[in-house]
Amino acid sequence: MDAGTASGRRGDRRAVFAGGIGNFIEWYDYGVYASLSPVISSLFFPNESAVASTLSTFAVFGVGFIVRPLGGLFFGQLGDRRGRRTALGLSLIMVSLSTLGMGLLPVFAHAGLVAPLLLLVFRLIQGFSAGGEFTGSATMMVENAPAGRRGRVGSWQQFSVVTGTLAGVLIVTAITNFGSAELLSAWGWRIPFLIALPLGAVGFYIRFRMEDTPHFQALAQAGEVAERPTTEAVKTQRGAMVMAFFYTALPNIGFYTFLTYTPTFLRNQGGLSLGDAYIVNVIGMATYAVLTLVVGRASDRIGRRPVLIFHAVAFFVSAIPIYLLMSSGSFWVAIVAQLPAMLIMACYSGPGTAGLTELFPTRLRFSGMALPYNLSSALFGGTAPFVATALIAWLGTPLAPAFWAMLAAIPTVIVYLRMRETAFTGLRDR
Numbered sequence: 001m002d003a004g005t006a007s008g009r010r011g012d013r014r015a016v017f018a019g020g021i022g023n024f025i026e027w028y029d030y031g032v033y034a035s036l037s038p039v040i041s042s043l044f045f046p047n048e049s050a051v052a053s054t055l056s057t058f059a060v061f062g063v064g065f066i067v068r069p070l071g072g073l074f075f076g077q078l079g080d081r082r083g084r085r086t087a088l089g090l091s092l093i094m095v096s097l098s099t100l101g102m103g104l105l106p107v108f109a110h111a112g113l114v115a116p117l118l119l120l121v122f123r124l125i126q127g128f129s130a131g132g133e134f135t136g137s138a139t140m141m142v143e144n145a146p147a148g149r150r151g152r153v154g155s156w157q158q159f160s161v162v163t164g165t166l167a168g169v170l171i172v173t174a175i176t177n178f179g180s181a182e183l184l185s186a187w188g189w190r191i192p193f194l195i196a197l198p199l200g201a202v203g204f205y206i207r208f209r210m211e212d213t214p215h216f217q218a219l220a221q222a223g224e225v226a227e228r229p230t231t232e233a234v235k236t237q238r239g240a241m242v243m244a245f246f247y248t249a250l251p252n253i254g255f256y257t258f259l260t261y262t263p264t265f266l267r268n269q270g271g272l273s274l275g276d277a278y279i280v281n282v283i284g285m286a287t288y289a290v291l292t293l294v295v296g297r298a299s300d301r302i303g304r305r306p307v308l309i310f311h312a313v314a315f316f317v318s319a320i321p322i323y324l325l326m327s328s329g330s331f332w333v334a335i336v337a338q339l340p341a342m343l344i345m346a347c348y349s350g351p352g353t354a355g356l357t358e359l360f361p362t363r364l365r366f367s368g369m370a371l372p373y374n375l376s377s378a379l380f381g382g383t384a385p386f387v388a389t390a391l392i393a394w395l396g397t398p399l400a401p402a403f404w405a406m407l408a409a410i411p412t413v414i415v416y417l418r419m420r421e422t423a424f425t426g427l428r429d430r
Helices: 003-035 037-044 050-066 068-082 084-103 114-144 150-178 181-188 190-194 196-208 214-221 229-236 238-247 249-258 262-268 274-302 305-326 331-357 362-381 384-395 400-418
Strands: none
Touching (some): 003 037, 003 150, 003 190, 050 068, 068 114, 084 114, 114 331, 150 274, 181 190, 190 196, 214 362, 229 238, 238 249, 238 331, 249 262, 249 305, 249 331, 249 362, 249 400, 262 305, 274 305, 305 331
């Protein structure tokens, strides 16, 4: 019997909330930063060239991803040796304080080069903490899920990512539409970042009261916790780690282009106002969040592999038409184009967390998953907005981001075809 069954549905819900709150805050910041990129560009990277300012802003966005593998190594070791709760508590403190710090920064006009340098420092801290947050929350949720419900429970982890991003975009949208451009540039941009402090305090309290997962507790009681989990994972889980790296390659590109980069794309390539671009993005993300939960449940019945394979194939086939429609200049066409894009993305986010977590045994799950996932996020996710902006400028076509996504779809679909179906078996503990 799956050890997670003993936790019951009450523990199930506690794990979802405790795991999801940190993801919510982490990706809330990403949503705020990406949505405010036009404002951040002008305040921290003033330049006569709009393209140069945008590239600088997204370069700092991407730098945070460079340190995510280091964070993955640190938090993976901590989580597999000392428990999931300890690692997740520390990561939440770091991300909350660094997000708060960004809201208190001076701008270039007041501090010169110090302003973008401090912005860079806080993005590095956020990136380091994110290295443990995603994989740690995934581990906590799935290890607490009863047999036959891991896809459903795991989909809430992705739901927290999307709703955190959505919350960031909604707050920026509200300030933009109900305030003014002058208010946003003067001090309104600080508000979304400052909200991270009370959110973090609530999240830390919840995590502090949460017990560790039944799987990890059983391993600890048996005296079989790994002393050097990362080293052991590299020696014994190399195949699974390579699979995990490409497993998330296409989803990372899709998430950071179809979601966080969308307002910038619609404004620069579609000619929409910033307010309209935010509205399109909000509708898309709300749709994505709901579909994620629906598809996660479905994957418990039909399996992870068929849904994931559909995700990669459909992404490859539809990337160019979707970007073509989104660059048409029409508000309504952009909204319609978002809907199939969100369904395709949900076919990863629904089963993705459970499927990725099920690749590894409990003894090495946090470490084995953290390193390849964060390397993939750094290479494919953090660079996505920068690569999209650069490719459009280089190739002279708004379809350029689709080419990059289609290229990443090839190794990703190969991994999905080769992976074993894990939806109908228990989690491996050793």
